[in-house]
Amino acid sequence: MKRLFNLMLIGLLMVTIAACEKQAKTESSADKAAEQERQTEDVEAAEQTENNLPDWEEQQSQIQEDDNTVTGNIFFNFGTKTVLLNSGYEMPIYGIGTYSLTGDTCVESVTTALNKGVRLIDTAYMYHNEESVGEAVRNSDIPREEIFVITKLYPNQFSDPEAAIEESLAKLDIDYIDMMLLHHPGTGDVEAYHAMEKAVADGKIRSLGLSNWYVKELEEFLPQINIMPALVQNEIHPYYQENDVIPYIHSLGIVVQGWYPLGGRGYTAELLGDEVISEIAAAHGKSSAQVILRWNLQKGVVVIPGSSNPDHIQENTELFDFELTEEEMARINDLDRGEKHDWY
Ligand SMILES: NC(=O)c1ccc[n+]([C@@H]2O[C@H](COP(=O)([O-])OP(=O)(O)OC[C@H]3O[C@@H](n4cnc5c(N)ncnc54)[C@H](OP(=O)(O)O)[C@@H]3O)[C@@H](O)[C@H]2O)c1
Numbered sequence: 001m002k003r004l005f006n007l008m009l010i011g012l013l014m015v016t017i018a019a020c021e022k023q024a025k026t027e028s029s030a031d032k033a034a035e036q037e038r039q040t041e042d043v044e045a046a047e048q049t050e051n052n053l054p055d056w057e058e059q060q061s062q063i064q065e066d067d068n069t070v071t072g073n074i075f076f077n078f079g080t081k082t083v084l085l086n087s088g089y090e091m092p093i094y095g096i097g098t099y100s101l102t103g104d105t106c107v108e109s110v111t112t113a114l115n116k117g118v119r120l121i122d123t124a125y126m127y128h129n130e131e132s133v134g135e136a137v138r139n140s141d142i143p144r145e146e147i148f149v150i151t152k153l154y155p156n157q158f159s160d161p162e163a164a165i166e167e168s169l170a171k172l173d174i175d176y177i178d179m180m181l182l183h184h185p186g187t188g189d190v191e192a193y194h195a196m197e198k199a200v201a202d203g204k205i206r207s208l209g210l211s212n213w214y215v216k217e218l219e220e221f222l223p224q225i226n227i228m229p230a231l232v233q234n235e236i237h238p239y240y241q242e243n244d245v246i247p248y249i250h251s252l253g254i255v256v257q258g259w260y261p262l263g264g265r266g267y268t269a270e271l272l273g274d275e276v277i278s279e280i281a282a283a284h285g286k287s288s289a290q291v292i293l294r295w296n297l298q299k300g301v302v303v304i305p306g307s308s309n310p311d312h313i314q315e316n317t318e319l320f321d322f323e324l325t326e327e328e329m330a331r332i333n334d335l336d337r338g339e340k341h342d343w344y
Contacts, residue, residue, distance in 0.1 A: 074250045074300050078320060083302065085230040086253045087207035089178070091148050093297060094319060095120025097306035100265065102129045109308040110136035114147070116314050122233075122257075122304040123172075124152035124183055125164065130171035137174050150179040150233075152211060153196070155186030161195035169204055179207040181233060184344050185217050190224045197227050209233065211259075212344045215248050222252075233257040235344075236301055237264075237271060238292060241336040250300060257302040262289055264341045265306075276331050284322045287315055294319050295332045 076083050082090045096113040098106055098121065106129040110121055114136065123133045130151060137147055149172065157164035168177060180196050182189050199205040209231035213221065222228070232249050236242050236258030249256050263271035271277070272288040281291045293303045293316060305316045324332075 073253050074255055076297065076300060078297075081320065083255055085207055085255060086228055087230040089148075089207050089230075091179070091207075091231075091255070091302070092118075092120040093302050094118070094293065094317065095122060095148070095302070095304045096313065096316075097122045097259065097304040098129055098133060099124070099127050099259075099306055101132075101306065101308055102127070103132060105308050106132035107136045107139075109313065111139065112310045113313050114140045114142055116310075116317055118313070118317060119146055120148045120150070120302075120304065122150045122259075124154070124181075125157060125168060126152070126154045126183060130168060131173075134172035134174050137172075144175060147174075148178045149174060150181060150209075150231075151177055152181040152183040153192055154183045155189070158182075158186055158188035158192040161188075161192035162198075164192075165195060165199050165204065176203065177205045179209055179231060180205045181209040181211045181231065182213075184212045185221070190221070193221075193225050197225070200227060207231070209254075214242075214245050218249070218252070228252070229254055231255045231257055231302075233259055233304075235260050235264075235340060235342060236296065237261055237341070238274070238277065238295065238332050238335040239263065239267075239271065239337045239339040240341065241333065243333070243336065246299065246301065255302060256300065257304060258296055259304065260341055261293060261296055261303045261305050267341050274335065276335060280324065280328050280331065283328075284324075286318075286322055289315060290319055290322075291324070291332075294322065294324055295329060298324055298329060 074083065076093050080090075081093055083093050084090055096110065096118050098110065101109050110133055113121070119142075121133055121137070123130050133149065137144070137149060140147070151168050151172065153161060153164050153168075165180070168180070180199070182192055193208070196205060196208050200208060207230040208227055209229045210218075210221070211233040213232055214234070218232070232254055234242060234245065234256070236246075236256070237260055246256050260267075262268045271292065274288070277288045277291055281288045284291065289305065289312070293305060296303045297319060307313050307316060
C-alpha cells in the first residue's frame with residue numbers, strides 16, 4: 001500500500017514537473033514573442049521618428065525663416081508677411097496710409113500700392129477719402145478677401161454711430177469693412193464701440209480696434225466692452241517709441257500698428273537724415289525709410305507709411321530681404337526722445 005502510494009506520488013510529481021516545463025516553455029516563447037514585438041515596435045518607432053525628422057526640421061526652419069515671435073502673444077509671420085488677429089482674421093504687417101491723400105491722388109496711390117503687392121490700406125472718415133480708397137479697391141483685379149481695409153469713426157460721429165458706420169460702408173462700397181477703429185477717445189466712445197460690435201454681429205465689419213488709446217485709456221475702456229479690440233493704432237517712430245505702451249498692448253493679445261512711422265509730414269527729413277539711422281541703412285544697402293519700417297516690424301509694430309510717390313511706395317514694400325541686428329535695434333531704441341509729432 002505504501003509502495004503504491006509512493007508510486008502515485010512520483011507520478012504526480014512527474015506530471016507537475018512536465019506541466020511546469022511546458023508552462024515555462026510557453027512563457028519563454030511568449031516572452032520571446034513579446035520581446036520580438038517590442039523590438040519590431042522599436043524599429044518601427046525609430047523608422048517613424050526618422051521619417052518624421054525632416055518634417056520637424058522643416059517646421060523648425062520654417063519657424064526660424066518666418067522669424068519673429070515678439071512680445072506678449074503676438075506672432076508676426078515674416079514668411080506670409082501677416083499677423084493673425086484675435087478676431088480670427090489675418091492682416092498684412094505692412095500697408096499704405098492715406099492721410100492727406102485725396103481724390104485722384106488717393107486713387108492712384110492706392111492703385112499703385114495694390115499693384116506693388118500692398119494689401120493693407122488705412123483710411124478714416126476724417127481723411128475725406130473713403131470713396132477714393134473704395135474706388136481703387138473695386139477697380140483692382142485683386143479678390144476682395146485679399147485686401148484689408150481699415151477705416152475709423154471720428155469722435156464727432158460718436159453721437160450717432162449706426163449712421164456713421166452706414167456712411168463708411170456706403171462711401172467705401174466694398175461689401176464689408178475689414179476693420180473699424182475709434183479714431184480717438186471721446187464722449188460716447190463706449191456706445192460707439194457697442195454699435196461697431198453690433199455691426200460685427202451683422203457681418204458689416206470683421207474686426208474692431210482703437211486708435212490713440214494708451215495704457216490708462218485701455219484700462220478704463222476694456223471692461224466696458226464685449227469684443228476685445230484686435231488692434232491699437234498709435235503714433236510710433238524712433239523719436240516717439242511708446243516702449244512702455246507696446247508690451248502692455250501685446251500682452252492683451254492686441255496687435256499694435258504705428259502711425260507716422262516716418263515721423264509724419266514736416267518731420268521726415270530730420271528722421272530720415274538721422275545719423276544713426278543713415279549709418280545702419282548704409283550698412284545694409286537700404287534706405288533710412290526701410291530701416292525705420294523694418295525696426296518697427298522687428299518690434300512687432302505693423303507699419304502703414306503714407307506716400308503718393310510710386311518709388312517710395314515700392315521701397316516701402318522691400319522690408320523682408322534684410323534683418324537688423326540686436327545691436328542695431330538697440331541703437332535705434334536709444335533715439336527715443338518722447339517727442340510726439342501730433343497732439344493726440
Ligand atoms: N490714427 C491716427 O490718429 C493717425 C494719425 C496720423 C496718421 N495716421 C495714419 O498713419 C499713416 C502714416 O502717417 P503719414 O502718412 O501721415 O506719415 P508718414 O508715413 O510718417 O510719412 C509720410 C511722408 O513720408 C514720405 N515718404 C513715404 N515713404 C517714403 C520713403 N520711402 N522715402 C522717403 N520719404 C517717404 C511721404 O512723402 P511721399 O508722398 O513723397 O512719398 C510723406 O511725406 C497715415 O497715412 C494714416 O493712414 C493715423
